[in-house]
Amino acid sequence: MEYKFSDRVLTLKPSAIREIFKYAADPTVVSLSAGNPSPEAFPVREIAEISARIFAERPIDALQYSVTEGYPALRETIAQYMKSRHNVGREFDSVLVTSGAQQVMDLLTKSLCNEGDVVICEAPSFIGSLNTFRSYRARLRGVPMDADGMNMEELERALREEPNARFIYTIPNFQNPSGITMSWEKRKAMYALAKKYGVLILEDNPYGDLRFSGEHIPPVKSLDEDGLVVYCGSFSKVISPGIRVGYAVAPQTLLQKMIVCKQGEDVHTNIWSQLVCNELMTKYDFDAHLERLRTIYREKSAFTMKLMDEYLVPNGITYQPIEGGLFLWCNLPDGVDMPAFCKEAVLRKVCVVPGNAFLTDENEPCQSFRINYSTPTNEQLEKGIKILGQLASEVCR
Amino acid sequence: MEYKFSDRVLTLKPSAIREIFKYAADPTVVSLSAGNPSPEAFPVREIAEISARIFAERPIDALQYSVTEGYPALRETIAQYMKSRHNVGREFDSVLVTSGAQQVMDLLTKSLCNEGDVVICEAPSFIGSLNTFRSYRARLRGVPMDADGMNMEELERALREEPNARFIYTIPNFQNPSGITMSWEKRKAMYALAKKYGVLILEDNPYGDLRFSGEHIPPVKSLDEDGLVVYCGSFSKVISPGIRVGYAVAPQTLLQKMIVCKQGEDVHTNIWSQLVCNELMTKYDFDAHLERLRTIYREKSAFTMKLMDEYLVPNGITYQPIEGGLFLWCNLPDGVDMPAFCKEAVLRKVCVVPGNAFLTDENEPCQSFRINYSTPTNEQLEKGIKILGQLASEVCR
Numbered sequence: 141m142e143y144k145f146s147d148r149v150l151t152l153k154p155s156a157i158r159e160i161f162k163y164a165a166d167p168t169v170v171s172l173s174a175g176n177p178s179p180e181a182f183p184v185r186e187i188a189e190i191s192a193r194i195f196a197e198r199p200i201d202a203l204q205y206s207v208t209e210g211y212p213a214l215r216e217t218i219a220q221y222m223k224s225r226h227n228v229g230r231e232f233d234s235v236l237v238t239s240g241a242q243q244v245m246d247l248l249t250k251s252l253c254n255e256g257d258v259v260i261c262e263a264p265s266f267i268g269s270l271n272t273f274r275s276y277r278a279r280l281r282g283v284p285m286d287a288d289g290m291n292m293e294e295l296e297r298a299l300r301e302e303p304n305a306r307f308i309y310t311i312p313n314f315q316n317p318s319g320i321t322m323s324w325e326k327r328k329a330m331y332a333l334a335k336k337y338g339v340l341i342l343e344d345n346p347y348g349d350l351r352f353s354g355e356h357i358p359p360v361k362s363l364d365e366d367g368l369v370v371y372c373g374s375f376s377k378v379i380s381p382g383i384r385v386g387y388a389v390a391p392q393t394l395l396q397k398m399i400v401c402k403q404g405e406d407v408h409t410n411i412w413s414q415l416v417c418n419e420l421m422t423k424y425d426f427d428a429h430l431e432r433l434r435t436i437y438r439e440k441s442a443f444t445m446k447l448m449d450e451y452l453v454p455n456g457i458t459y460q461p462i463e464g465g466l467f468l469w470c471n472l473p474d475g476v477d478m479p480a481f482c483k484e485a486v487l488r489k490v491c492v493v494p495g496n497a498f499l500t501d502e503n504e505p506c507q508s509f510r511i512n513y514s515t516p517t518n519e520q521l522e523k524g525i526k527i528l529g530q531l532a533s534e535v536c537r
Numbered sequence: 538m539e540y541k542f543s544d545r546v547l548t549l550k551p552s553a554i555r556e557i558f559k560y561a562a563d564p565t566v567v568s569l570s571a572g573n574p575s576p577e578a579f580p581v582r583e584i585a586e587i588s589a590r591i592f593a594e595r596p597i598d599a600l601q602y603s604v605t606e607g608y609p610a611l612r613e614t615i616a617q618y619m620k621s622r623h624n625v626g627r628e629f630d631s632v633l634v635t636s637g638a639q640q641v642m643d644l645l646t647k648s649l650c651n652e653g654d655v656v657i658c659e660a661p662s663f664i665g666s667l668n669t670f671r672s673y674r675a676r677l678r679g680v681p682m683d684a685d686g687m688n689m690e691e692l693e694r695a696l697r698e699e700p701n702a703r704f705i706y707t708i709p710n711f712q713n714p715s716g717i718t719m720s721w722e723k724r725k726a727m728y729a730l731a732k733k734y735g736v737l738i739l740e741d742n743p744y745g746d747l748r749f750s751g752e753h754i755p756p757v758k759s760l761d762e763d764g765l766v767v768y769c770g771s772f773s774k775v776i777s778p779g780i781r782v783g784y785a786v787a788p789q790t791l792l793q794k795m796i797v798c799k800q801g802e803d804v805h806t807n808i809w810s811q812l813v814c815n816e817l818m819t820k821y822d823f824d825a826h827l828e829r830l831r832t833i834y835r836e837k838s839a840f841t842m843k844l845m846d847e848y849l850v851p852n853g854i855t856y857q858p859i860e861g862g863l864f865l866w867c868n869l870p871d872g873v874d875m876p877a878f879c880k881e882a883v884l885r886k887v888c889v890v891p892g893n894a895f896l897t898d899e900n901e902p903c904q905s906f907r908i909n910y911s912t913p914t915n916e917q918l919e920k921g922i923k924i925l926g927q928l929a930s931e932v933c934r
Contacts, residue, residue, distance in 0.1 A: 141735070141764040141788070144703070146673075149648050149794045175602075182600045188592035195585035203579045203777035205572075239636055239781075239803040246802045250672070251546050255652075272801035275647070276543075306541070338538070367538045380600035382808040384636075391538070397546045404669035405643045406636040410807040411779040 148255075148277050164491045170524035173491040175316065175466060176515040177377050178440065181433050183420060187380070190419040194412065202412040208403045209395075210237025210387070211414040217421050218373070218387050227362040228371055234392040236399060239409045241346055241374035241386030245272040246405070247398040248307065248342055248370055248388075253278040258305040260298050260339070262290055264498030264508070266316045269309060269344065281305070282500035285315075287460070289322025292329050299337040307340040307370070312360060314347040314465025317498045317510040321463065324357050331363045340394075346374040347465040349430050352438035354463035367391040375417050377466070378430060383413035437464070437514065444468065444513040444521055451529025456536040459511075466514040469495070472507045473536050482509055485531055490524040545652075545674050561888045567921035570888040572713070572863060573912040574774050575837065578830050580817060584777070587816040591809065599809040605800045606792075607634025607784070608811040614818050615770070615784050624759040625768055631789040633796060636806045638743055638771035638783030642669040643802070644795040645704065645739055645767055645785075650675040655702040657695050657736070659687055661895030661905070663713045666706060666741065678702070679897035682712075684857070686719025689726050696734040704737040704767070709757060711744040711862025714895045714907040718860065721754050728760045737791075743771040744862040746827050749835035751860035764788040772814050774863070775827060780810035834863070834911065841865065841910040841918055848926025853933040863911040866892070869904045870933050879906055882928055887921040 164171035194202050209215065215235040222228040222235075229235075238244050245268075253259065255277040261270060263282030273280060281302055283294045290310065299305060308330065312322040322330070334341050343360045361371035370390040375383065388395065402408075420426060441462055448459055448468065456473040470492075472478050482494040495508030513521060561568035591599050606612065612632040619625040619632075626632075635641050642665075650656065652674040658667060660679030670677060678699055680691045687707065696702060705727065709719040719727070731738050740757045758768035767787040772780065785792065799805075817823060838859055845856055845865065853870040867889075869875050879891045892905030910918060 141737075143737075143788075143790055144649070145794055146647065146649055146651050146654075148651075149797060152797050177601075179597045179601060182596065184592060184596040184600070187600070188589070188596070191588045191592060192585070195581060195588060199579065199581040199585070200576045203581070203584070203779045204574075204576060205773075205778045239807075242804050243802060250543065252541070252543055254543050254545075257543075268801070268804070271797075275798060275801045340538075340540075376602075381602045381804075382600045384803060384805070384807045391540075393540055397542055400546060400549050400668075401672060404639070404665070404672045405802060406640050406781060407665070407778075408781070410636075410781045410810055412809065413807055 148275055151277065152271065152275060163486045169486070169489045169491050170516060170520045170527070171491045172511045172513070172516060172524050173493045174512050174515040177381060177466070178436055178514045181436055182380050183429055186420055186424055187416055190416050191412070194415055202415055206408045206411045208399050208408050210235065210409060211411060211418060214414045214418040217418050218389070221421065222371070222373070222389055226359050228359055229389050230365065232367050232391050233389055234395050236388045236390070236395045236402070237409050237414055238386045238388060238402065239406055240376060240381070240384040241344065241372050242268060242272065243402070243405070244370070244372040244386055244388045245269045245342070245344070247401045249273050249276045249278060250401045251394065251397040252306040252340070256304065258302040260295070260302065260305050260308045261500055262310055262315060263500055264317055264495060265309065266311060266344070267497050270500065273309070278306070280500035285318055285320055287320065289320060289326040290330065292326060292333070295330065296333055299333055299339060305337070305339050307342045308334060309342045309344065310360070311344045313345055313351065313357070314462060314467070316465065317467050317493070317495065318469045319460045319462045319465060319467055321357065327357065327360045328363060331360055331368065334368050335366055341369045342372065343369055344372045346377050349378050350433060350437055351464035352434040352441065361389065367393070370394065378433060379417060379420060383410070383416060385409060385413050385417050437466070440518070441513055443518055444525070447522060447525040451525050452532055455529055455532035457532050466512055468511040468513060470509050470511060472509070474507065476507070476536055478507050478509060481531065481535060485528060488527050488531060490527045492528070545672055548674065549668065549672060560883045566883070566886045566888050567913060567917045567924070568888045569908045569910070569913060569918075569921050570890045571909050571912040573909075574778060574863070575833055575911045578833055579777050580826055583817055583821055584813055587813050588809070591812055599812055603805045603808045605796050605805050607632065607806060608808060608815060611811045611815040614815050615786070618818065619768070619770070619786055623756050625756055626786050627762065629764050629788050630786055631792050633785045633787070633792045633799070634806050634811055635783045635785060635799065636803055637773060637778070637781040638741065638769050639665060639669065640799070640802070641767070641769040641783055641785045642666045642739070642741070644798045645791075646670050646673045646675060647798045648791065648794040649703045649737070653701065655699040657692070657699065657702050657705045658897055659707055659712060660897055661714055661892060662706065663708060663741070664894050667897065670706070675703070677897035682715055682717055684717065686717060686723040687727065689723060689730070692727065693730055696730055696736060702734070702736050704739045705731060706739045706741065707757070708741045710742055710748065710754070711859060711864075713862065714864050714890070714892065715866045716857045716859045716862060716864055718754065724754065724757045725760060728757055728765065731765050732763055738766045739769065740766055741769045743774050746775050747830060747834055748861035749831040749838065758786065764790070767791060775830060776814060776817060780807070780813060782806060782810050782814050834861070837915070838910055840915055841922070844919060844922040848922050849929055852926055852929035854929050863909055865908040865910060867906050867908060869906070871904065873904070873933055875904050875906060878928065878932060882925060885924050885928060887924045889925070
């Protein structure tokens with residue numbers, strides 16, 4: 141049988157990052173390419189306790205069909221948390237629980253974008269989201285990043301030139317992959333531009349609670365008096381990614397459409413995991429848990445940056461020091477062939493992600509690669525970065 | 538802010554069944570409109586045990602990111618189960634684990650259908666799937682049902698008249714909502730037609746293991762030597778719907794595209810629930826569990842049909858006796874206004890689903906309504922069916 145596929149899947153090509161992951165599966169390879177939280181960050185004891193309680197006291201609640209919007213108590217807990225901590229949520233907003241944050245990207249694109257409509261993205265940006273936008277045949281328009289977030293002149297130019305722009309996609313804190321955090325001034329400027337051009341903002345904030353140094357900057361959504369911002373949160377980095385729970389705080393009018401789409405995709409999100417998140421946030425000291433995670437990541441990132449300073453920087457590789465998140469964005473000197481560098485690194489048993497994987501057009505030139513420090517052990521970090529340093533000493537001069 | 542939505546969500550209207558569910562939420566209303574498994578059918582003790590073991594012995598397996606295809610051991614367990622029980626799966630096939638069976642409908646439509654392409658459906662058919670097909674702007678072509686499944690002349694006419702048909706959607710066992718089971722002869726005839734016209738078959742089989750009387754009929758997929766059939770299974774009715782685990786057994790070439798789509802939707806399915814399904818199927822007596830479910834449904838459906846024979850049939854309402862599944866399809870005499878009957882039933886505090894909700898065109902005339910017997914208690918069934926009988930005695934003469 142010769143299969144005939146839809147245009148949308150025919151345009152989705154296997155991404156560079158997927159190819160890389162094949163190598164990363166080799167146990168002799170040090171993988172600095174994943175995006176997994178540190179296994180020591182999972183609240184295992186708490187989840188075990190909660191789970192035991194659920195099945196002892198109210199098993200049917202966790203096993204029967206539930207509602208598409210999400211478990212009502214969790215929606216309420218999220219609404220209160222976001223309002224009290226981040227001033228997120230107005231009268232017109234509501235909460236939708238999703239099967240991981242990825243589903244927020246999916247449902248919003250499905251609700252807003254016809255084929256050929258435009259999503260304005262930071263360049264570089266998170267490949268998973270870019271591929272979701274592409275899967276609805278949205279066209280991506282990249283806006284280059286400054287050290288304090290998207291370049292606002294370029295953003296305005298994009299808004300002016302793209303009348304079919306449906307939303308601006310931003311990861312304002314510790315952006316994946318660049319590590320960049322958007323300044324408060326730029327957040328306000330971006331909001332003003334979105335309002336001026338009548339274009340929504342999709343604010344993706346998986347790492348916001350993992351700031352381990354520097355000053356907290358409020359979410360873009362905290363500015364939203366006009367119903368312009370869809371805020372996307374995730375429990376993947378603060379509780380567990382395997383439980384697949386994310387959420388959107390967004391105008392009810394938008395969520396209604398997203399709920400109809402979700403009904404057709406997976407009916408509702410796994411209810412056991414929703415109960416786990418709710419209990420963990422309400423019956424345990426969630427703040428203490430977050431503080432514990434920050435300590436883990438503060439120490440681990442400091443260890444990693446020290447290795448980078450020792451082995452990579454002297455060989456001409458620069459990077460942006462980070463105050464949160466899971467990634468380090470590294471830049472090779474001009475003239476060094478980045479894809480060749482990453483390929484040679486794999487041959488020497490270290491896997492990093494070539495930066496062009498995160499561009500709206502993978503064929504654009506790119507001098508960067510991404511390192512993840514949260515998944516590998518300290519031993520693996522040391523081994524991997526030393527190998528990268530040796531390689532750099534050979535090719536970066 | 539005035540929101541501009543995609544064409545696809547603008548064409549999705551809130552369905553009749555959703556309106557009905559609003560009434561069903563009223564605790565004074567007897568709801569015969571749900572599709573929930575009986576709460577007593579859940580293997581609560583086993584799930585509690587498995588869950589405790591997972592978090593004691595291998596918590597990280599359940600909490601870390603996993604692969605999009607599904608937990609490898611569960612994929613293997615499903616492959617073996619389907620091969621040994623149902624002769625399903627050939628060299629070219631593979632298994633994809635999904636977030637409920639609904640996601641199989643979604644991913645297949647996303648992979649195969651451009652806007653305007655055609656899905657051939659049984660008429661009536663499961664509204665949830667129809668809405669998923671519609672969400673990709675596929676056009677639905679209904680094929681009327683005989684007592685032994687789709688009318689084959691009408692199916693061939695549809696295949697001849699619809700050159701853009703991408704797949705035939707069938708629920709061959711205890712179809713939702715009609716309760717009809719497709720005969721073995723028709724399964725073979727449908728397969729031959731699909732092959733002749735080069736159109737795939739999506740075989741949705743959530744109730745197949747819940748046959749409580751009559752002869753087992755092998756799945757259409759057991760005939761598949763040509764890579765024509767996507768088999769969709771579900772744990773919702775045999776373990777729990779709240780855990781949201783379904784699966785597809787389908788040609789690897791098709792699954793590869795569906796996996797790329799799933800990556801963009803929810804990355805992977807909740808991994809705890811995949812571990813639960815795998816342990817339940819391999820470390821417990823899964824056959825004995827299924828037999829227990831069949832006993833529950835055999836008794837409950839017999840109780841319900843006895844009530845129908847006593848209160849509805851004498852008042853002119855006919856129904857198809859069932860040998861499995863969760864639903865009874867009831868037909869009002871010609872001349873009785875079905876929507877008015879269902880509305881009046883709600884006013885008298887009994888909720889059933891008007892049959893037109895399951896048609897490819899909800900505006901077509903329809904004399905049927907659907908009753909679910911698995912969710913209500915026996916007391917509720919008795920109360921509800923008596924009220925329907927009283928109403929029928931007033932309007933059906």
